[in-house]
Amino acid sequence: MQQAQVCIVGGGAVGLTLALGLAKADINVLVIDSNGAPQPLAAQFANRVSAISLASQSQFERLGVWQDIVSQRATPYTHMDVRDQDSFGKIAFNNVELDLPELGHIVENDAIRYVLFTALQQLDNVTLCFDTRYQTIHQTETDVLITLESGIPVMAKLLVAADGANSAIRTQFKMPLTFWDYDHHAIVATVKTQLPHDATARQIFLDTGPLAFLPLKDEHHHSIVWSTSPEEAKHLMALPEIEFNKALNVAIDGQCGLCEVADDRAVFPLKMRYAQQWLNGKIVLMGDAAHTIHPLAGLGMNLGLKDAEVLIEQLSKEGEFATTRSLREYERNRKLDAQKHIAMMQGLKELFEGSNPVKKLIRGVGLSLVDNLGPIKTLFAKEAVGK
Numbered sequence: 001m002q003q004a005q006v007c008i009v010g011g012g013a014v015g016l017t018l019a020l021g022l023a024k025a026d027i028n029v030l031v032i033d034s035n036g037a038p039q040p041l042a043a044q045f046a047n048r049v050s051a052i053s054l055a056s057q058s059q060f061e062r063l064g065v066w067q068d069i070v071s072q073r074a075t076p077y078t079h080m081d082v083r084d085q086d087s088f089g090k091i092a093f094n095n096v097e098l099d100l101p102e103l104g105h106i107v108e109n110d111a112i113r114y115v116l117f118t119a120l121q122q123l124d125n126v127t128l129c130f131d132t133r134y135q136t137i138h139q140t141e142t143d144v145l146i147t148l149e150s151g152i153p154v155m156a157k158l159l160v161a162a163d164g165a166n167s168a169i170r171t172q173f174k175m176p177l178t179f180w181d182y183d184h185h186a187i188v189a190t191v192k193t194q195l196p197h198d199a200t201a202r203q204i205f206l207d208t209g210p211l212a213f214l215p216l217k218d219e220h221h222h223s224i225v226w227s228t229s230p231e232e233a234k235h236l237m238a239l240p241e242i243e244f245n246k247a248l249n250v251a252i253d254g255q256c257g258l259c260e261v262a263d264d265r266a267v268f269p270l271k272m273r274y275a276q277q278w279l280n281g282k283i284v285l286m287g288d289a290a291h292t293i294h295p296l297a298g299l300g301m302n303l304g305l306k307d308a309e310v311l312i313e314q315l316s317k318e319g320e321f322a323t324t325r326s327l328r329e330y331e332r333n334r335k336l337d338a339q340k341h342i343a344m345m346q347g348l349k350e351l352f353e354g355s356n357p358v359k360k361l362i363r364g365v366g367l368s369l370v371d372n373l374g375p376i377k378t379l380f381a382k383e384a385v386g387k
Helices: 013-024 054-062 066-070 109-121 168-172 230-238 241-251 300-315 324-352 357-372 374-385
Strands: 002-009 029-032 049-052 075-077 079-084 090-094 104-108 126-129 134-139 144-148 153-161 177-193 200-206 209-215 221-228 259-261 266-275 283-285
Touching: 002 013, 002 144, 013 029, 013 109, 013 300, 029 153, 049 054, 049 109, 049 300, 054 066, 054 104, 054 300, 066 109, 075 209, 104 109, 109 126, 134 153, 153 168, 168 283, 177 209, 177 230, 221 230, 221 241, 230 266, 241 259, 266 324, 283 324, 300 324
Parallel strands: 002 029, 002 153, 029 126, 079 200, 153 283
Antiparallel strands: 049 104, 075 104, 079 090, 134 144, 144 153, 177 221, 177 259, 177 266, 200 209, 209 221
């Protein structure tokens, strides 16, 4: 039998961040993931990236892995440009205005996982079980028993479900879920652009949804996230590459010069998920298993990392380990933050969607006012970069 104080199911960036933070707090950890172990980055950019906020950067610095993440093609951005298509509405800000070295970094998700995995391999109080599936999970008042498909039993004081948006653990333990379809699909790809990105993260709100151009390490490459209606996404994915490139150039209004897709396009549906219950006995949810939101503000990864930070703090307190009281405090703290950001994303999506002239006027006036009112603009900008 294997034993651990905490068993984490899910070896994504959020699950591995939790594992590293707990291990550094002298808590024994076991990680189970059905996928293979993280690998070094390929020569080609991956099409799944995250905008890492300054708050998340500080978190990685405290864990001692930030410089290693930076070395893995993390790209700082110093400018943000947000505008409404065919409108005078625009807001732009930069790091100098906010007295910051940068506004954040664009990082390939695979890079974060590989750095965390490498750091965890150096620690004696961590057991990593990739390419491993569990068969059953049972819990008592004080412990959780996980049986692996190999037949090996694992006993833990706490089980953390970091197993993604379609969490099997959340389903098994009937933890109720509120969800709705955003009626958007997101197309992701790496794009080579004629003009350099100048360390600028761009977002333009089209009638059918937002299009983000995120700067990558090579100054002529961006990662795009194009959120649009399912019908339009199907149409765009079916286009020959040359026709997709033309559509992309039109959508971004030529801001980056000619655009050429540099790898395969991928598409996935966007849904809001919010677990009404994050705690069941000694089983707790975190990351995408607890909440998913629209990617239009790039907050998804950062919300999950904050889950990890708060749970580490609660489990590291002196006294009895993983008490119901401390786990309830984690649940209250993180549910409130998730609710706030879910509501904010829904409001932004509804405000910036569609071509209704009244809504476009409101958007244009609102963005222009924020852009021209110093204190309000500063508050808006600091919220956007996680300060």
